[in-house]
Amino acid sequence: MDFHPDETQQAISRLAAEVVAGAGTPERLWKGLGQAGLLTLGAPEREGGAGLGVLETALVLVEIGRGAAALPALRIDGTSLTIEDPKDQHPDWVRWEATSRPAPHPLTVAAACALGAGALAGALDLTARHIRTREQFGRPLATFQAVAQQIADVYIASRTLHLAVLSACWWLDAERAGDGRMGDGRTGDGRAGDGRAGNGRQAGDDLAVAAQWLTAEAPPALRACHHLHGGLGLMIDYPLHRHTTLIRDLVRFLGGAEQALSTLGERCVPRPD
Incomplete structure (x- = not known):
């Protein structure tokens, strides 16, 4: 699989990043995203949308997470x-303050992981800039081996989560073009299926990996970012705390690390034919 974004996907990421960076307030954010046509990328063309896939919508969610903006509602x-x-x-829209369901819709899991991938990437950007410019003993913090090792661990966690999200969304879009099953074996209308369709099984596995990585690896990575910031990372007017809050909300929504690990473990058990 080639995960390099095509021209349309690159343009979506750039536009979403520009809107998020220039919004300033939640009201301006949603207005700007709507005016740019980024809220309805996944809606069918007959309903006024762009008719694009889950991956394109996930790219917008990544940028929302990267800016630690207010969490959106989702319509499936x-x-x-x-x-x-x-x-x-709207009573049918997904909201993050709701308690996690035993088997959340795979598109909801994909959206949560995309937001989390963006939030972690944004925290990494903030921390990398800080350690490049903050000096200790006359040297930038980034030149100290212990600091370099910690930020490298954060980078690995961020890039791995991002890759897992891209892979899961790629497979989800492959399903839309195929038999219509979602990543947990459910059909598009939410009915249970057997989960063994080729694309459905792969998407479900990748979603489980992404959810486990978000719930288990993102929180300690955020703690490392706060540690590398020192006292600055604790200041309410510094944006790092918004990234941490967003990650915590998403982890809680997905049921926590143990729930995600249990789900992943169940998918690793071979199923009888």
Whole structure:
């Protein structure tokens, strides 16, 4: 599989990053994303959307997470995923303050992991800039071996989570073009399936890996970022705490590290034919 984004996906990431960076407030964020057509990328063209896949929507969610912006609501319609302004109320939309369900919809898991991947990447960017410019004993912090090792661990966690999200979303889109099963074996309307369709099984495995990596590896990576910032990382007017809060909310929504590890373990057990 080639995970290099195509021209459309690159343009989506750039545009989403620009909107998030220039928003300033949640109200301006959702207005800007809507005006740019980024909220309805996954909606069918007959409904006024762009008719694109889960991957394109995930790229927008990554940038929302990277900016540690307010969490959006999600609308799932069959196999399509769209982003909604959280202030708009609808009983069927997914909201992050809700308790995790025993078997959350795979598109919800993909969205949570995309937001988490962005949040961790944003925290990594903040920390890397800090240790390049902050000096100790007349040297930038980044030149100390212990600091370099810690930021390298954060980088590995961030890139691995991002790759797992891309892979899972790629497979989810492959399903949309195939038999319509989602990553846990459910059909687009949420009915249970056998979960053994080729794409469905692969997407479910990759989603389980992404969820486990987010819940188990992202929190300690954020703690390392705070440690490398020193006292600055604890200041309420410094944005790092927003990344940490976002990660915690997503981990709680997914049920925590033990739940994610249990789900991944169950998928590793061979199923009888």
